[in-house]
Amino acid sequence: MPDDRKPAFASNITADDVAAEAGVSRWTVNRAFRKDASISPKSLEKVRIVAERLGYVPDLRAASLASDRSNLVALLIDDFANPHKLVMMERLTRILRREGWDILLVNTLDRNDAGHALLNASQRRVDAVILIGIQFDDEVLDTALHARRFRKLIIFARTSRNPNTISIAVDDVHAMREIANYVHERGYRRPLFLAGPRTSSAHLLRKETFVDYWRQHFGSEPETISVAAYDPDLAAGVVETALVNRNKTTLPDILVCENDALAIGATDFIRHKLGLRIPQDIAITGFDDVPQAEGANYRLTTYRQPLTEMTEYLVKVLSNEEERDFDRLFQGRLVIRESA
Amino acid sequence: MPDDRKPAFASNITADDVAAEAGVSRWTVNRAFRKDASISPKSLEKVRIVAERLGYVPDLRAASLASDRSNLVALLIDDFANPHKLVMMERLTRILRREGWDILLVNTLDRNDAGHALLNASQRRVDAVILIGIQFDDEVLDTALHARRFRKLIIFARTSRNPNTISIAVDDVHAMREIANYVHERGYRRPLFLAGPRTSSAHLLRKETFVDYWRQHFGSEPETISVAAYDPDLAAGVVETALVNRNKTTLPDILVCENDALAIGATDFIRHKLGLRIPQDIAITGFDDVPQAEGANYRLTTYRQPLTEMTEYLVKVLSNEEERDFDRLFQGRLVIRESA
DNA sequence: GCAAGTTTTGCTCACGGGAGCAATAGGCAT
DNA sequence: ATGCCTATTGCTCCCGTGAGCAAAACTTGC
Numbered sequence: 001m002p003d004d005r006k007p008a009f010a011s012n013i014t015a016d017d018v019a020a021e022a023g024v025s026r027w028t029v030n031r032a033f034r035k036d037a038s039i040s041p042k043s044l045e046k047v048r049i050v051a052e053r054l055g056y057v058p059d060l061r062a063a064s065l066a067s068d069r070s071n072l073v074a075l076l077i078d079d080f081a082n083p084h085k086l087v088m089m090e091r092l093t094r095i096l097r098r099e100g101w102d103i104l105l106v107n108t109l110d111r112n113d114a115g116h117a118l119l120n121a122s123q124r125r126v127d128a129v130i131l132i133g134i135q136f137d138d139e140v141l142d143t144a145l146h147a148r149r150f151r152k153l154i155i156f157a158r159t160s161r162n163p164n165t166i167s168i169a170v171d172d173v174h175a176m177r178e179i180a181n182y183v184h185e186r187g188y189r190r191p192l193f194l195a196g197p198r199t200s201s202a203h204l205l206r207k208e209t210f211v212d213y214w215r216q217h218f219g220s221e222p223e224t225i226s227v228a229a230y231d232p233d234l235a236a237g238v239v240e241t242a243l244v245n246r247n248k249t250t251l252p253d254i255l256v257c258e259n260d261a262l263a264i265g266a267t268d269f270i271r272h273k274l275g276l277r278i279p280q281d282i283a284i285t286g287f288d289d290v291p292q293a294e295g296a297n298y299r300l301t302t303y304r305q306p307l308t309e310m311t312e313y314l315v316k317v318l319s320n321e322e323e324r325d326f327d328r329l330f331q332g333r334l335v336i337r338e339s340a
Numbered sequence: 341m342p343d344d345r346k347p348a349f350a351s352n353i354t355a356d357d358v359a360a361e362a363g364v365s366r367w368t369v370n371r372a373f374r375k376d377a378s379i380s381p382k383s384l385e386k387v388r389i390v391a392e393r394l395g396y397v398p399d400l401r402a403a404s405l406a407s408d409r410s411n412l413v414a415l416l417i418d419d420f421a422n423p424h425k426l427v428m429m430e431r432l433t434r435i436l437r438r439e440g441w442d443i444l445l446v447n448t449l450d451r452n453d454a455g456h457a458l459l460n461a462s463q464r465r466v467d468a469v470i471l472i473g474i475q476f477d478d479e480v481l482d483t484a485l486h487a488r489r490f491r492k493l494i495i496f497a498r499t500s501r502n503p504n505t506i507s508i509a510v511d512d513v514h515a516m517r518e519i520a521n522y523v524h525e526r527g528y529r530r531p532l533f534l535a536g537p538r539t540s541s542a543h544l545l546r547k548e549t550f551v552d553y554w555r556q557h558f559g560s561e562p563e564t565i566s567v568a569a570y571d572p573d574l575a576a577g578v579v580e581t582a583l584v585n586r587n588k589t590t591l592p593d594i595l596v597c598e599n600d601a602l603a604i605g606a607t608d609f610i611r612h613k614l615g616l617r618i619p620q621d622i623a624i625t626g627f628d629d630v631p632q633a634e635g636a637n638y639r640l641t642t643y644r645q646p647l648t649e650m651t652e653y654l655v656k657v658l659s660n661e662e663e664r665d666f667d668r669l670f671q672g673r674l675v676i677r678e679s680a
Numbered sequence: 681g682c683a684a685g686t687t688t689t690g691c692t693c694a695c696g697g698g699a700g701c702a703a704t705a706g707g708c709a710t
Numbered sequence: 711a712t713g714c715c716t717a718t719t720g721c722t723c724c725c726g727t728g729a730g731c732a733a734a735a736c737t738t739g740c
Contacts (some may be wrong), residue, residue: 058465061401062726080430090420105445107433123400267521272636296612402696
């Protein structure tokens with residue numbers, strides 16, 4: 001067998017090579033690969049064929065450099081413990097790629113690292129930065145906006161009060177009212193709200209909404225506890241210190257969790273350490289509708305965010321150059337299963 | 341409040357601007373940002389200060405274009421249902437960034453899409469492509485190697501027989517022997533092996549190893565069934581058709597699963613649909629040691645891959661320009677919990 | 681067949697930085 | 711001060727493409 005089975009390392013084939021071979025100019029070759037370029041069908045086909053044969057593909061680095069548009073967005077994530085992130089990444093990568101956007105994935109380790117992460121994005125001259133994480137508080141956002149040049153800073157699946165960012169999220173108030181209403185109507189009367197970290201002002205809204213609802217309808221403050229991170233194991237620990245040594249009458253009848261990650265940790269603890277049944281002894285609700293929530297084990301009553309819709313809107317925001325983009329809230333829907 | 345709170349959209353500040361301000365040449369400015377450049381400490385500091393003030397950061401597109409090294413690697417993933425992917429991504433993004441590599445995340449929808457995904461990577465002129473998925477069979481790899489120009493094609497966490505790729509994986513044979521041996525020694529005698537899709541020859545090794553072990557020690561073929569994808573729900577379905585209508589004596593005493601995703605689906609089904617206990621009625625083992633495997637709910641006996649070590653080796657492979665890189669197998673370790 | 685209008689094509693001039701070499705400055709012994 | 715060696719600095723020439731305009735080619739109506 002001859003050598004041609006070896007990988008073609010193709011010492012950079014450039015538009016010039018294709019042009020020479022196809023008998024046209026370099027610019028015609030490039031036009032053959034640009035969406036909105038004016039080129040005759042004849043030369044288009046001629047160029048495409050030669051390019052295919054030679055294995056030519058345009059160099060997006062150069063294109064980006066010359067056109068000042070990279071078609072690249074940075075995706076900053078800092079919370080890999082939450083399975084919902086995997087769902088969001090799947091949706092984002094799939095839809096963005098379909099629309100011609102490439103994704104630079106940046107792991108933002110912690111709050112102090114946000115600056116470095118943004119620097120990374122900045123050096124690649126991304127067209128936008130998408131944040132899907134929890135540590136991005138207002139202070140971080142401010143430094144980001146001041147220090148680096150980003151055309152767009154998009155907070156995905158989280159609300160932000162910062163006027164210079166674009167936030168695409170579910171309507172937490174509406175959602176949590178729906179949950180609270182469901183809890184109320186189903187007859188639960190001793191709820192315990194399991195909240196996430198208190199550092200970020202972002203998700204506070206869910207807790208506040210629930211507390212408000214309860215106060216309004218019963219005149220009393222529901223019990224709330226808070227976990228230092230959206231981590232099932234930490235949630236279990238917090239639930240433990242809150243529930244241990246209580247007797248049946250003082251035990252909550254439902255755990256309203258800020259998201260599924262917490263709900264899952266709480267479920268595991270209640271079942272396997274306390275030996276209680278769900279929902280008979282304690283009911284549970286979550287938020288996000290992660291894949292496991294549907295599984296036979298959890299059957300979690302939760303709230304589904306319309307991720308596809310949200311991502312489609314994100315795409316619009318990305319392509320929209322002229323007008324100012326606006327924050328937008330989406331309506332999800334309550335998914336009722338057996339856990340509550 | 342004055343206007344200076346508005347984000348600095350910084351009409352491209354370039355090395356020339358910094359040079360003028362700092363009283364040096366453009367090249368000296370660039371040298372201040374290159375690791376191995378020769379520059380006096382005095383001008384380095386001068387440039388750094390001015391750059392900081394002006395908000396200048398070098399443009400990696402231009403640098404990449406001129407130097408023919410992008411410091412960018414593409415990460416192709418096609419299986420977002422498996423939580424292990426999230427762990428792998430966390431490890432890869434963290435360590436690669438620390439070593440100066442940026443990551444282009446590409447969602448490879450299915451086998452037919454692999455070509456397009458690779459094209460994407462090719463257009464950004466990545467220095468390497470890392471595959472962490474299951475659909476990348478030998479045929480796909482071959483076309484990838486022939487059609488596009490990739491310096492390195494790395495198969496991560498999966499073995500590959502293709503001589504033109506670099507595979508970094510755990511030693512499946514060693515690992516599965518260890519599992520089989522454990523199953524054997526704990527006295528299980530009616531194992532059922534739950535395998536993944538049969539299309540890819542890659543993970544076949546685990547099943548073959550287990551079957552060989554059993555044949556060798558008992559002279560009989562263990563029962564095996566196969567799931568069309570590494571998806572907990574599908575696993576539940578397959579287990580259902582395999583176990584339904586069996587009585588206690590013909591039921592397997594242990595389910596040996598090709599990975600944790602399958603094990604989790606099987607566990608849920610066995611517990612909640614069959615109403616059996618784990619491990620008393622049926623024991624279960626997995627592979628990967630995903631975060632949930634440790635939780636109170638599953639307590640899954642499984643096999644942990646040394647992901648950090650593997651990623652460190654990956655980094656070495658990436659930086660190694662000269663010599664030919666070699667495939668490498670790593671030893672993980674059996675993690676024994678209560679599920680078997 | 682010809683003028684006017686419409687495509688299509690080629691060209692100049694960037695985009696922002698790296699390689700590699702030539703020029704300059706600084707350090708040291710004599 | 712001189713000569714020699716070395717650490718810095720500046721410069722030329724790319725890297726591979728896009729924007730926008732001018733030249734060329736093709737249409738159309740008469």
